[in-house]
Amino acid sequence: MKAIILILINFLITFGFSVSDGLFAVVFKDVVGNGIFLSFAFFFYSFSKIIFSPFAGRILDSMGVERVLGFSLVLFTAVSAVFILSDDKIIILTARIIQGCACAFFRPVLLCAIASEGKFSNLGRRAGQLDISFYLALAAGTFYGGFLFDASGKTGVFISIALCCVMSLLLFLLFRECLKTHGTAKEKPSANRLIPAANPALTGYLVYIFFKAWGISSVCIYLPVLMHNQGFTASNIGFAVSIPPFVMAFFLLFTGRLADILKKNTMVFTGGAVAAASYLSIPFAYDLPSIILIIIIGGAAGAFSQPALAALLLESAPDGQTGRTIGLFNTVMGLGFSVSPIINGLLLKFAGIGSIFIIAGITGLLSSMYFADCTENLVGDAADYKY
Incomplete structure (x- = not known):
């Protein structure tokens, strides 16, 4: 209930x-x-x-x-x-x-x-x-x-x-x-901390979500601009940008259950890497079917990683600091969404619109690899570490 x-x-x-x-x-x-x-x-x-x-x-x-x-x-x-x-x-x-x-x-x-x-x-x-x-x-x-x-x-x-x-x-x-429910705080020493105690996996989560937010913001803002520059009609652009939420909702029907079966950090890395690869391919798509295919692949990749990342975040939160862990995670994600338009505006001016998607793809791949490195020693459901 x-x-x-x-x-x-x-x-x-x-x-x-x-x-x-x-x-x-x-x-x-x-x-x-x-x-x-x-x-x-x-x-x-x-x-x-x-x-x-x-x-x-x-x-x-x-x-x-x-x-x-x-x-x-x-x-x-x-x-x-x-x-x-x-x-x-x-x-x-x-x-x-x-x-x-x-x-x-x-x-x-x-x-x-x-x-x-x-x-x-x-x-x-x-x-x-x-x-x-x-x-x-x-x-x-x-x-x-x-x-x-x-x-x-x-x-x-x-x-x-x-x-x-x-x-x-x-x-x-x-x-x-x-x-x-009662508050999650169990230990007095952590009660006055605004952010949770750091651990290697949490650092990987934060770097990953910052650049994931960066990539999503880049595509949401500049894909319509790119399509307009290529001569697509407003209805074509509207149709393309309306696809991602439906794709995410459809694939989440399956990927949530998969996150309880497969290794979560592998799912996050795979989803992040595939999404980043889809960003890299956007400047080379010149017709509507190609763009729609890229959007579907990117949305499916996002759905593949999202439940696994949420579960990992909750599992690895230190005792008594679940709320603070999620709060810090959302803050970093918000920074990714906010910083991206500023940098992308400079890229648009000095390097052209294609560079926006190339940078989003490269940073997405690098952050996915960094995430994989930070979580390679993650074992079990309770986020224990072999350190």
Whole structure:
């Protein structure tokens, strides 16, 4: 029951906000315009996720799943109310900061909840189920949002977000008892640490996720630009960029279970290396079938590695520091998403758009190899080391 409630809440929140986030520049055009305030809306949202993630992890270790999940859902609901009630750009920017804060709490609390539900042997399957609900909601919400905005304007979009938030909050209140856990902190010496104690595997995870986020950001931002430069129509570009969430959701049906059977670090390395190879091939694809094939391969590779990486992260978290480990992981991932556009902008100016995908592929391959080196002595489900 607990897993079902978590999956439903994850789906509702992701679906609700993906309705507007995919069309943010269009939905909020009358409020923030197309200039500096639009950039601020995205920057403050991303920056608040990065800043609040370590604190979210520490609070989660101290207070437990139920309280932190409730807090994040209240924040999401407050943001949806602001979207309905206010047209002031400063208030909307403040709401985006609060939305980023809520996201910083939301993902770690879901992962901690599935980790606390049972034994490590099923972590891959449970992490996969959580990610399936995320990608299905992301794909469906983005698709639905366009039709909803055309039919009822931004008011319909905002009401849809609010309904999803209210339903998720009601689910939480109705099933609050089954979500209760105590804080994960067990050892006083670690209670005041903002980040977890380092270990070789964790270092490998962080390097890997930084450059994975870098690669994903590179493709999401610059693949449409590359396709436009090659003369593809807007419908072709839209079709291509809508494929990854569906591919991820489909393959996660199988890869979550595989993560409980196969060696997890091998799955992560293989998925990362194949995804990086797909980035390297993008500049050499000149027709739509080739681009779609590359996107499908990259999405399948991402789905192959993702549940295994989530399970490894939870297994290897030091005692009493699960929340902080996830918080640090999300912070580094956010930095990868944030740094990538800056460097890629320079690459675009001085080396051309093809260099963006080449660099993303090379760094992805190198980070996958570094991950493999850091985890080669990893044995068992509880992340024991032969050091």
